[in-house]
Amino acid sequence: MISLLRPPKLKWLWFLFLELSALAPASRAQTELHVPAGFTKLQVVEGSEVVLPAWYTLKGEVSSAQPWENPMVQWFLEQEGKDLNQVLAYINGITTSKTGISLAHPMPSRNVSLKLENLQEKDSGSYKCSVNVLDSQGVSKGFTSKTIELIVLVLPAPPSCRLQGVPRVGNNVTLICQSPRSKPAAQYEWERLPPSAHIFFPPVLDSIRGYLNLTNLSTSMSGTYVCKAQNKVGSAQCNMTLEVSTGHGAAVVAGAVVGTLVGLGLLAGLVLLYHRWSKAVEEPANDIKEDATAPRNLPWPKGSDTISKNGTLSSVTSARALRPPQGPPRSGALSPTPSVSSQALSSPSLPRVNQVYSQPKSPTSNRVSPSALSRMGAVPLMVPAQGQAGSLV
Secondary structure: OOOOOOOHHHHHHHHHHHHHHOOOOOOOOOEEEEOOOOOOEEEEEOOOOEEEOOEEEEOOOOOOOOOOOEEEEEEEEEOOOOOOEEEEEEEOOEEEEOOOEEEOOOOOOOEOOEEEOOOOHHHOEEEEEEEEEEOOOOOEEEEEEEEEEEEEEEOOOOOEEEEEOOOEOOOOEEEEEEOOOOEOOOEEEEEEOOOOOEEOOOOOEEOOOOEEEEOOOOHHHOEEEEEEEEOOOOEEEEEEEEOOEOHHHHHHHHHHHHHHHHHHHHHHHHHHHHHHHHHHHHHHHHOOOOOOOOOOOOOOOOOOOEEOOOOOEEOEOOHHHHOOOOOOOOOOOOOOOOOHHHHHHHOOOOOOOOOOOOOOOOOOOOOOOHHHHHHOOOOOEOOOOEOOOOOEO
């Protein structure tokens, strides 16, 4: 097989010449190209071979080729969105063609059928045959052309089956079946094999996309499911096993609930501990300490006066201070300070602690003045007053 080496410009000029030949006067247009009825549109399975039938005749001439005939034959492939592509040419006794493409009959011959081998999907399109016959003098007997549409069909490739969703009781799942390659597009069918055989139809089945929707699953829906992808060429299939589970889902849910409750309990415990700790830190700062117990023997500084509850200044002396001194007083000597209770028992003439005395109005009072007591060495005491509640003031 010789590859086409004709430059693109020369190819287009030659094709233009053939097209202009078709405009020749009717008296000169004696060539006719024929295609059998029913063969203007062919469908062929990928990988096979096919012959596109075509032949030409001359008006008023015998059906067989004549020695003087010099046919020029061209086949073109026209595809949507692509440029016109020349796949075979027979000119001046030389044939050039693409790989896998040839004339079905050796030339010269009036049968110009095209043979295609090992067809692929990319070979689909419209094949146009153009014939221009010249006589021995190089005069054209006319130009003619015909078109045959070829469709290469593709068997569905083995589909793949997969599951979308969790096959658990009460859930919804989708079985998906898709073929990666098919021409025309495959149609899908789903069925469940015995012992629980079942064939599915729309709306649960989407025959275009290959979806099978199963809702509200139960254990009885477990089994083997088969998907068949098919077109006019043939079919291919895949299968999968569906197992609907039960207890696992409940255990998962229960575990999630228990885990949530435990987490909430820990969080609540942490919050409670935090509040208790905050309260324990604040309580020492807010505590009010109780007053210490007053001492039973209250020492008072020497020479201090006692202010009674009503503000009257009075002097209290001890029994020892009323007695005459036994000897010369020693300077700086301090007498022990008697307690309140001892003062009350030692001298009945002394006033009670909770009574208030004013200075005597009569100058003839036989009481000793504070200055005399001081000279005699008496020690003044401040006696605390007693309130009505019995506490010392």
